[in-house]
Amino acid sequence: MHKLAEGFSVSATVLFVGSIMVAGVLLHPDVAQAKTGEEIFQSGCNACHTIGGGRLVGPDLLGVSERRTEEWLVKFVQHSQAMVEAGDPVAVGLFEEHNKVTMPDQALTKAEVLAVMEYAKTPHVIGAAQPDEPVALTEEDIVLGQDLFEGSVRLSNGGPACNSCHDVTNDAVIGGGILAKELTSVFSRLGGPGVRAILGSPPFPVMQEAYKDEPLTELEVKALVGFLEQADSEQSLHQPRDYGIGLFTSGVVGSGILLAFYSLLWRRRKRSSVNQSIYDRQVKST
Ligand code: HEC
Ligand code: HEC
Structure with missing residues (x-):
């Protein structure tokens, strides 16, 4: 009787621990296939x-x-x-x-x-890291980078244009999206190798998703980095595309000029109604 109870409790314990282990694996599927x-x-x-x-x-x-x-x-x-x-x-x-x-x-x-x-305890120099050596860029590369950025030239693998999400201050570029960061000074912030590495394999989920099946080619990365470098170094020469109050004021002034012009054009128009003059005449004659 005593033996039996002991046997029972041992097998119950085994069962209990076993089911916890199974549940643990089921609840954490990544334990089984941890990267x-x-x-x-x-x-x-x-x-x-x-x-x-x-x-x-x-x-x-x-x-x-x-x-x-x-x-x-x-x-x-x-x-x-x-x-x-x-x-x-x-x-x-x-x-x-x-x-x-x-x-x-x-x-x-x-x-x-x-x-x-x-x-990371031992060195592994295999990452996307590239030495910060100056990349030879031609004027055409930079123009290509600008066209790719704003989408006037399509990316060869069909990914979305950068300015659907990003903006950059550059007079030559159509204003862009505000979903993601403004990229005007990204070159000074991240450095050439940083920007290159990000474009080579975007670490941001949204951008990753956008280029997952449609990666940028090496030439496109080079051209875009060149364009961003130029946009950065020339930013003081360009006006931010924030028309703000200026656009509003020019709208108000413009419509004022138009109204003045119309009243000049029709200055001989009848100013009161025809009935009014008949009425006035009647009132006078009585
Ligand atoms: C679908 C939207 C989307 C598109 C398209 C996109 N990006 Fe991004 N990008 C993001 C998001 C989101 C981030 C994360 C940082 C943030 O929130 O702005 C980011 C970050 C970056 C950064 C790092 C910015 C920083 O200061 O940390 C760079 C550089 C960049 N993108 C360049 C580009 C270029 C060049 C293109 C065109 C080839 C592009 N992106 C297209 C969404 C996008
Ligand atoms: C978009 C770029 C970016 C990505 C992707 C990224 N990091 Fe970082 N990480 C940074 C920056 C920038 C810093 C410096 C701190 C800051 O600016 O917030 C940093 C700092 C760190 C630090 C602190 C280093 C120290 O000296 O104490 C650790 C640890 C770290 N990152 C680990 C990781 C790991 C692990 C991953 C991948 C799973 C990762 N990072 C992905 C940009 C990144």
């Missing part, structure tokens, strides 16, 4: 970071786990802006140091972040 640190880095981080290749858009991640605690790293990768806004001194410092470029929140689990940090 390796390398895969995560290659698909989500290398547009902005290198491991041992120097600063790109963000800092070189080589050995970052020696600089920061695990807890800080996980929090930062998942919600960097929240930390900046909360005033975390290290996060604020990094944000300032990197020209206030926002690192997009990464939908990664703690284990995944730590896997990337593990991967």
Whole structure:
């Protein structure tokens, strides 16, 4: 009797633990197929970071786990802006140091972040990082970049024109969208290699989706980077396309001029009604 009860409770325990494990796997399907640190880095981080290749858009991640605690790293990768806004001194410092470029929140689990940090313990110079060597650009490349940006020349793989989402201050370009950031000074903020890396594999979900099946070609990236560089260096020569109060004022003044012109044109018009003069005559004669 005693033995039987013991046997029962052991098998119940085994069953219980077993079902928790099964439930755990079912609830977290990514546990079974967790991506390796390398895969995560290659698909989500290398547009902005290198491991041992120097600063790109963000800092070189080589050995970052020696600089920061695990807890800080996980929090930062998942919600960097929240930390900046909360005033975390290290996060604020990094944000300032990197020209206030926002690192997009990464939908990664703690284990995944730590896997990337593990991967970043040794140098891997295979990312999208490219040396910051001056790229030879012709005037035609820059004009092509501008046409591609505003969509007057179609991207060869059929992706959407940049100005459906972005604007840039340049007299030659039709005003663009406001879904995403204004790109006039993006070149100084991110640097040539940064912009090139972003266009090569966009790290922003919306932009990624837009070019997933329709990637930019190498020539297009080169031309667009050239155009953005020029837009940046020449921005003081161009007027921002914000017509604002100016447009309103010229509308008011313009319609005033038109009205004055009309009254001049029909200055001999009858000013009161015909009935009025008959009425006045009648009133006078009585
Ligand atoms: C769009 C560019 C971009 C992408 C994509 C990106 N980061 Fe960042 N990252 C930055 C910038 C910029 C900073 C500097 C802090 C800031 O500006 O907020 C940074 C900072 C960091 C830091 C802090 C480094 C330090 O010295 O403390 C870590 C860690 C980090 N990123 C990890 C990642 C990981 C992991 C991924 C991919 C899953 C990733 N980042 C993707 C731009 C990016
Ligand atoms: C479907 C909309 C969409 C299109 C089309 C698009 N982008 Fe973006 N882009 C975004 C979003 C969203 C971001 C994330 C930053 C933000 O919120 O502005 C971004 C970010 C960027 C950044 C980094 C800006 C920064 O300061 O961090 C660059 C550079 C950029 N895009 C260039 C381009 C170029 C060049 C094209 C045309 C080939 C293009 N984008 C087309 C939506 C788009």
